[in-house]
Amino acid sequence: MRLFVCIKQALDWNSSTKDFRIDPATQQVAVSFARHRIDQFDEIALQVARQYRDRTGGEIRALTVGAEETDDVLRHAHAMNVDQSTLIETTGQQASTAQLLAAAITHYGGASIVLCGRTSSDNGTGQTGPALAEHLGLPFIANIVHIEGDEHAWLCRCETPTGYELLKVNSPFVASVTNAASNVPRAPTMKDVMRAHRAKIDVLAAATLCPASGSGLAQNTRVTRRYIPETSRSCRRFDGAPHEQANALALYIRSLSIGA
Amino acid sequence: MKILAIATPLDHSGRIDELMHAACAAAPEGAADIHLLLTGEHAANDGMCAAGARVYRLPNPMSGAISPDALLDIAQRACEILDPALLLLSADTLGLQLAPRLAVRTQAAYVSGCCGFERTASGRLDFVRPIYGGRALEVLESTAALTIATIKPKSFADSARRDYTANSTVETLAIAWPSPSSAITRMASDTPHGREGPDLENARVIVSGGRGLGNAGGYAELRRLAHVLDGAVGASRAAVDAGWIAASSQVGQTGTSVAPELYIAVGISGAVQHIAGMSASRNIIAINTDEEAPIFGFANVGVVADYRVIIPALISELAKKTA
Numbered sequence: 001m002r003l004f005v006c007i008k009q010a011l012d013w014n015s016s017t018k019d020f021r022i023d024p025a026t027q028q029v030a031v032s033f034a035r036h037r038i039d040q041f042d043e044i045a046l047q048v049a050r051q052y053r054d055r056t057g058g059e060i061r062a063l064t065v066g067a068e069e070t071d072d073v074l075r076h077a078h079a080m081n082v083d084q085s086t087l088i089e090t091t092g093q094q095a096s097t098a099q100l101l102a103a104a105i106t107h108y109g110g111a112s113i114v115l116c117g118r119t120s121s122d123n124g125t126g127q128t129g130p131a132l133a134e135h136l137g138l139p140f141i142a143n144i145v146h147i148e149g150d151e152h153a154w155l156c157r158c159e160t161p162t163g164y165e166l167l168k169v170n171s172p173f174v175a176s177v178t179n180a181a182s183n184v185p186r187a188p189t190m191k192d193v194m195r196a197h198r199a200k201i202d203v204l205a206a207a208t209l210c211p212a213s214g215s216g217l218a219q220n221t222r223v224t225r226r227y228i229p230e231t232s233r234s235c236r237r238f239d240g241a242p243h244e245q246a247n248a249l250a251l252y253i254r255s256l257s258i259g260a
Numbered sequence: 261m262k263i264l265a266i267a268t269p270l271d272h273s274g275r276i277d278e279l280m281h282a283a284c285a286a287a288p289e290g291a292a293d294i295h296l297l298l299t300g301e302h303a304a305n306d307g308m309c310a311a312g313a314r315v316y317r318l319p320n321p322m323s324g325a326i327s328p329d330a331l332l333d334i335a336q337r338a339c340e341i342l343d344p345a346l347l348l349l350s351a352d353t354l355g356l357q358l359a360p361r362l363a364v365r366t367q368a369a370y371v372s373g374c375c376g377f378e379r380t381a382s383g384r385l386d387f388v389r390p391i392y393g394g395r396a397l398e399v400l401e402s403t404a405a406l407t408i409a410t411i412k413p414k415s416f417a418d419s420a421r422r423d424y425t426a427n428s429t430v431e432t433l434a435i436a437w438p439s440p441s442s443a444i445t446r447m448a449s450d451t452p453h454g455r456e457g458p459d460l461e462n463a464r465v466i467v468s469g470g471r472g473l474g475n476a477g478g479y480a481e482l483r484r485l486a487h488v489l490d491g492a493v494g495a496s497r498a499a500v501d502a503g504w505i506a507a508s509s510q511v512g513q514t515g516t517s518v519a520p521e522l523y524i525a526v527g528i529s530g531a532v533q534h535i536a537g538m539s540a541s542r543n544i545i546a547i548n549t550d551e552e553a554p555i556f557g558f559a560n561v562g563v564v565a566d567y568r569v570i571i572p573a574l575i576s577e578l579a580k581k582t583a
Contacts, residue, residue, distance in 0.1 A: 011392070022396055029392065040514060040533070098364070121513060121533075123391055125372035127360035134364040139329065139443045142357045155447065159508070161270065161353055162459070171443040176357075179514050180507045181500070220369030220404040224386060228396045235546070235562045245563045246573030249545065250580075252561050256543055258465055258522055259489045259578050 001058025001151065004114045005049045005082065006101050006128065007042035008064060009073045010121045011035075020228075027226045029122075038073040041117025045177040046080045047185040049115050052147045058112065059083040063104055065090060065097050071201050078196035079188035086202040088209065095210035096219065098131035103209040105136060112151055114174040118143060126176065133174035141173055145180035261286075261385070262293045264344035265313075266335055268354045269300030269326055275350050276302070280313065281416035282348055282409075286377050286385060297338050297433060299331060316433040328357055333438040335362050341433065344406065346385070351410035359410045369402035375415035393513040393536025413461070414519045414540065458492050460511065464521045465491030468511055468538070469499055472527020472548055473567065476504035481571045482526060488578050494518070494538075496528045512537035526567045530555030547571075 012035040023030040038046075049060050062077035062085040064070055074085040086108075088100050095103075105111050114136070119126035133140035145164070146157040154169045159178050177183070188196070238248040253259050263286055265279040276296070283294045294313035318334065335358060339347065347362070349355035351373045363370035376388035378399060387400045387409060460466060467486040469478055479493065486493045494511040495504070511518055513536040523541035527548060528534060535558055538544070546559035547567050556562045563570060 020392070020395055029396070044514075098360075118514075121393060124393065125360075125370070126356050127363075127370055127372055130357045130360040131364050134361040140357055140361065141444065142328075142353055161461075166447040168445040168447050169443060170445075173443070179510075181503070184501060220363075220367070220407075221371065221387075221400045221402055223398055224401050225399040226391065226396055233544070233558060233560055235556045235559045237556075237562045237564065239564075242565060242569045242573050243577075245565055246570055246577045249561070249563060249570070249574050250577035252545070253489070253522065253578065256522055 001053075001056065001112045002108070002110070003049050003053060003058055003060045004063055004101075004105055004108075004111045005042070005045050005060060005077070006063050006114065006116045006132070007046065007073050007077060008039050008097075008117075008120060009036045009066060009070050010039040012037040022226045022228055027223060029226075036072070038076045039117055039120050039122075041119055041121065041177075041179075042073075043076075043080070043117075043185045044179050044183055045115040045117050046077055046082065047183045048144065048147060048177050049113075050081055051183065052113075055148070056150060061086060061108065063088065063101055065100050065206070067091075074201050075196045075199070076188075078199040079192040080185065081192065084202065085199070086204055088204050088206050090206040094206050096131065098128050098135055099210050100206050101128070101132050102135035104204055105132075107204065107209065110172070111136070111138075111174075112172050113147065113154070114138070114172075115144070116174070116176050118176045118178045129174055129176040136174065139169065139171060139173045141167060141169065141175040143178040144175040145178060146182055147175075261288060261291070261346060262295065262342065262344045263287060263346045263348065264295045264297065264338065264342050265348040266297045266299060266338065267302060268331060268350065268352075268358070270352055270354045271300070271302075271350050273302070275352075275413070278413065278416045279348050279350065279411055282374070282377075282411045283313070283346075285416060286346055286348075288379075288383070288385075295342055295344065298430075299326070299334060315430045317430055318435055318437065319432050327444065328354060329444075330438040332358055332361055332365075334435055336365055337435045338433060339366055339406065341435070347406065347408045349408070349410050351412045355410045359408050363408045366406055366408075367404065368406035368408045369400075369404040371400055371402070371407060371409040373412040374409040375412045393533065394517075394539055395532070395536065458490070460492050460494055460509070460516045460518050463492035463518070465489040465524070466494045466511070466518055466520045466522070466538075466541075467491055467524045467526065468494035468496065468528060469505070469526045469567075470496035470528030470534070471498035471502065472529065472550070473499065473504070474527070476502075478527070478567070479505055481567065485524070485571050485575055488575055489522070491520075491522075491524075496531070496534045498529075498531075525555050525559065526571070528555055529553045530558060 060082040062082045065088045116129035143159040149155045156167045238245045263283045267276045296313045297316045371387040378386040467482045469482045495509045500510045512534040517537045519540035522543045524545045544559040546555040546562040551564040
């Protein structure tokens, strides 16, 4: 049983958002003392993969696409007990992330299950999982929270707009993972972190995986501008005794034609 | 420019209106060539507001749930027949998985969660979308012949309505209904996830609680207030992680993104992940004992107070006026 979890590095919201701004010259987010870590959505995917493997068996390989320094997120994946990891090392604009991930998975002989985060906390497109499924020719399942079973019949619990449904899948598949009470990522222990530090990280060159000579490798969109929208919200405070505050709040709510 | 909007079975008529508003916003002035394909069991007049648009239905749709794979095949076939320059889908569970796959198949540009359009001086249509959980916006240029955009819910809800004249004809698009996928079988559907009141995404009012509630019992007060305001109860991630309320109630970047008329944040400090999911709310009230809490920076109205005192007082104030 081969499980792949696709992860990415993102800005750590908990430590570096005080002076969030866009650098007009580079059109990139500029934050003083920016810290990066594994994207919170991908961490949930790792947790679901690990819960499945610990119950059923198999091996998990974490994949990430990026420059050399991106391997921090793979160390984090090792601290969350993945078995192997691969950095798909890029050197400039090449194939899409989904194309590179698909090529790497094919390189390793294909997958039983491929998991991705539901979206990402930076670009937030949520396109890598579905696009990856298409490149691999596998079915895609959205918003899984839990997986059971084996290759004869996997059972996936998925969040829907109105609740949860249970899907039976009898072919390898790609899925996006969403958060639930059952899959809150377990924080690594110091021992896990030490072990992760020594773990071997495999490297595949993006240029070798997807030579640029192929067709359809171009990115089809180009960023022309990024900016922070102006918000004109200024907070009006209601002071006074609690009943005065409550009265002011009630008047405010009524002024919105709510609670008539 | 030919624009095709595809309404999936998840799109209720309000969502179809939004797709049509988005299509009108994208169309060059006076040169709208808008097409709408209804793939679900939409009521006969759904999409009629789209007059000016040509409305299509599929022949003999099967009853019951349609698999995403079948919809993907249908969308691909519709692209081949109608050859649009812009294809619109809702940015919901279904649209967000169909659009990237369709973009791979058709070598299209993909714009996820589009919330606006800009026309450049040269007349090119650019696409606006939120990044970093709504903290910033980016403007994208498409470099492909076909652009597929998923439309962020509520983004075009209030767009200036064009003067629609009723369109009474609905055509049939000759697409053979694909056979159901054999790889995926639905075993059990929709265990409701125990949300209370109206669902978060559609509620006009949301009363949301965070770590500041102190314990799970605090939600009883919030539920009472939500009940009075006919609203839904939400939560921050901290409260969900503490096990005080179901994960399905979570508002924020990892939970549900909401844009109600009124959002009442109770004991929520205002972590960016939470703000990302609710900052589009029309009006925000913050109730918190910590006057330094970042949430006040995002609220229209704030009260530094203990919710255990304020909320019962507010409920009785609201009751007073209706009596």
